[in-house]
Amino acid sequence: MTTLDLPPVAASEPAGPAGPAGADADPAPPRPEIKVRLGGVTRDDVFTVAGSLVGSLALNWMLYERILPFSGAFGFLVCWYLLFLAGYFVLGRLQWGRLMVRDRLVSVVAWSSGLLVVALIADQIGYVASRGFEAAQHLNFFTESMEQTAALSPITSGGALNAIVGSLEQLGLATLFAVPLGIAAAIFMSEVGGRMARPVRTLVEAMTALPSIVAGLFVLGVVIITLGFDKSGFAASLALTVMMMPIVTRAAEVVIRLVPGTLREASYALGGSQWRTVWNVVLPTARPGLVTAVVLGMARGIGETSPVLLTSGFTSQFNADPFHEHQVSLPLYIWNYVKQPYPDMIARAFAAGLTLMVLVLVLFVTARVLGGRRPGELTRRQRRRIDREARRAEASARSTVPTAVQSAAVHPAAAHAATPAAVHPAAVHPAAALPGSS
Amino acid sequence: MTAAAEPAAPYAGAPGQPDRGPDKDVPRIITAPATPGDRVFRGVLRIAGYSVFAIMGLIAFFLILRGTDALRSVGWSFLTEEKWQTAAHNFGIAAVLPNGLLIAVIALVIAVPVALSTAIFISEYAPVRLRAALVSLVDLMAAIPSIIYGLWGLFFLQPRIIGFVRWLANHFGDAIPFLKVRTGDIGTSYTSSTFIAGVVVSLMIIPIVTSLSREVFSQAPQGEREGAYALGSTRWGMVRTVVLPFGRGGVIGAIMLGFGRAMGETIAVALIISPNFKTITHILENGANSISALIALRFGESDALSLSALMAAGLVLFALTLLVNVAAGFVINRSRSGASTAD
Known part of the structure; x- marks a missing residue:
């Protein structure tokens, strides 16, 4: 703009708002540049999709409900989708070339699978929330335990206080064990390094996908069978530690590696020793990311059922002492009551599921909010x-x-x-x- | 040890520079003497790092230790016996293991197409403003506890999918033998099957496969994408010729990781299936099993041999998943370093 004083080429601009009215009076008014839209959705596209959606729905309804002997909502949706794709292909073929139709078809498939995933999550959350509300709307669900509640007691008696307390205590203990260990292992991989860093990393990745039941079996085999302790919340927290530690390590290593090397070099240039550098420069810089790592680990840990199932032991009693006696937690509470044939018990299990889901959601959102910033990025x-x-x-x-x-x-x-x-x-x-x- | 040998060690003078003149500049080798504090610090970190080996080693050791009794009592028939009658010293994983693998395979067959097209959707098709939200949503799906999947699968999905299952069995059962249901056309013939467990497990591995594949897809080089467009490619043409080949290694790794996760999935499977101990040939029929579900449902048996047998089964599961996961890790790491692109 500074070198050439030519007006922008008019032909490159579509029929947008024309130049100012007094163009001839002022020969070179700086016209605002209008960005040419290269992609985007045209009306044709929208109508093609909508048309095939409606058409296939009508056809599907006819076939499915009236002519063919099918039943069930799931099958209805599957058939509708297949008919929709076929209809869209035909409609597209009427107006576009082969390549274009294939392109459009793929983009429709991509969109629909994205929508499917969103719908699945929404459905899960919505379903558990709606089923859980039946018991969770009574305050006693959060203030009572199941000591006094028999199989057929009304929904207004009994609750999941013991499970909530147990879950939080076990999670707290597991966090206490897993976080220092996990973050130290992450620092080892990124700051100390050496020959062993790579095998450790590979093993941590493999450990992330360790079947949770194996973690439970391990603690069952060591703490309860070999060492002879009773099943307790503490044993459960050890099993959760095995599950949480690799998650914390992996997430923490990623953020520690993102800390700019110049910060470390500055610290070394000032004569800082390595542990001073890590403690005073690397870790504070990566703090939001580290918190995210911890919270993600917690979100994973609180929902793990199978380690807890094998190690903590079920009880309907309230037990705030994780070191002695059985202690129930939310996943175990659900596991136990959902298998009973009483509607109220299943309602309680769903309410516990809702509570668990809310806890996971809170942890997850916390992690996202904190983890939105890159290490070193400032508020x-x-x-x-x-x-x-x-x-x-x-x-x-x-x-x-x-x-x-x-x-x-x-x-x-x-x-x-x-x-x-x-x-x-x-x-x-x-x-x-x-x-x-x- | 020279500090320069370690990437993150204290900065040790100039890195090796090429000689720039007649008097060759040879970089000084500076070793930074580690302070006592540093030595302790590194020692502690090293212990934490090696603790991973220790934990995995201990897991293997104790599973072997506790499983020996059972293995010794039945010997090699542990691998060939289908039944699980520990009191009669007659048990093995010949049915449980393949049945569990079958659930995992069904889960993969359903999850992989959905996950890959979702990954392509997020990295290529979704509006830029939505991408971050979609990524978070997929991560959230991975964070939902498996017991919630189990609740949802048992109470929401199962009643609604039965119609579809019956339709499959009635119309394709004669043509495709493994879709046949031999137990008659009553409601309970179709519930608690390998197929339904596979569907629920597929939902749990969709987020894993999606997020890993999305990551490699989004790393496809911008220049090659633009090159494809400049040659007149449609968007799908670009994805097919640039993004998918670039991400192939990562996708394979992601699928293997998903398979490992599907094999180890416990609670959702245990909630849905009704356990049986015959090798399953008809996936839509009532009855299924897997090692992890077996452990979850049977650990309450109090005698020592039963527990030992479960430990032995757990050892097999542990070894298998470790194998699959380490292999997946290698595949993914190789693909991350760009080995699969010709540059």
Whole structure:
């Protein structure tokens, strides 16, 4: 725009809003550039999809309900979908070429499988929520245990307090064991490295997919059979640790590896030892990601049924002591009551399922919210604070040394490691180069 | 040890530079002396890293230790016996193992097409603004506990899928033998089958296969994509010639990982099936089994031999899944390093 003063080529612009009215009076008005839409959905596309949807629905209804001896909602949907694809193919073939029809057909399949996955999740959550509400709407579900509740007691008696407390305690213990171990293993792989890092990584990946029942069997074999302890919440938390640790490790390693190497080098250049660097620079920088790793591990741990099934032992009593006696948790509660032939018991199991799902959802959303930022990426508040400090430093630097440090987004973690001014040039975070971050 | 040998060790002078003049610059080799604190620190980390070996080793050791009794009492017939009568010293995994594998195979047959097209959808077709949300949603699907899948499969899916199963059995049963149902056309002939368990397990491995494949698909190089478009390709043509070949290794790895997960799936299967101990040849019939479901349903038997037999079965499951998962890990890692693209 600065070198050539030609008006934009008119032909490249579709019939959008024409130039200003007084174009002849003002020979070269800077016309706003209109982006040409290359893709997008045309009306034809929409009507083709809608037409084949409606047509196949009508045909399917006729065939399925009136002519052929089929039944069941599932089969109806499957047939509808197949008819829809066929109808769409025919409709497309009427207007487009072979290549184009194939392209459209694939994109319709891709869209529908995406929608299918979304629908499945929505259906699961919705179904468990609606079935669970029957028992969960009574407050006693959250304030009572099952001691006084017989098989045919009304829904207004008994609840899952014992299971909720048990789940939280077992999860807490397992987190206590799994998180230090998991994060330390992640630091080992990314910071210490060496020949053994790769085998450890491979094994961690294999361990992530360890069948949960095997973890339960392992703890059953070691703690309960060999060492002779009773089944307890503590044993369950050990089994959960085996399940959670690799998840924490894998997620933590990914974020630790994303910490920019310049931060580490800055710390080393200042004479920091390795453990100082890891403790004061790497870990604080990766903190949001690490929290995400922990929370994802917790979300996995709280829902594991089979390890708990084998190790904690079922009880209908309230037991807040994870080290002695059996202790029930939410998955085990569901497992136990859903197999009973009483509608109220199944309703309680669904309510426990709803509670479990809400806990998982809360953990998951927490992980997403915290994990939305890359390591070292700053929150708005942090950025404002750094800007303020940088301005102040600049003002004071101008009064003393003219060519002082540039005001750049210094990471607070690096600033902790040494005096801020010394760290500035090396520790400029890449985020500072991104638009809108400073 | 030289610090330069380790990527993340303290920065040790300039990396090896090519000689730039007549007087060759040879980089100084600087070793950073590790402080005592560092030595302790690395030692602790190393222990944490090796603890993974320790845990996996202990799992194998204790499963072998506890399973020996059972293996010794029945010998090789553990691999050839179909029944599971521990009191009569007559048990084996000849039925349970293949039946479990069958569930996993059915799950894969259903999950892989859906997962791959969902992965392609998320990485290629979905509006950019929706992508992050879809990725989170798939991850959420992976985070939903298996007992919830079991509840949903047992109470929601099973009553609704029976009509479809009956239709399959009645219309294709004569043509395709394994779809036949020999127990008569009553409602319970169609429930608790290998097929229904496979459908539920397929839902649980869809997110695993989807997220891994999506990851490799989205790494397909932008230049090659644009090249395909510039040659006049449609979007599907681009996906078929650029994205899919690029992601092949990762997809294979993802499918193997999904298979490993499907083999180990316990609770949802145990909730749905009604266990039997015959090798299953007709997948739509009532009755199914898998090693993990067997363990979950039978661990309450109190005598030592029963538990030992379950430990032996668990050992087989552990060895199989470890094998599949490590192999999958190798395949995925190779595909990540770009070995499958010619560049």
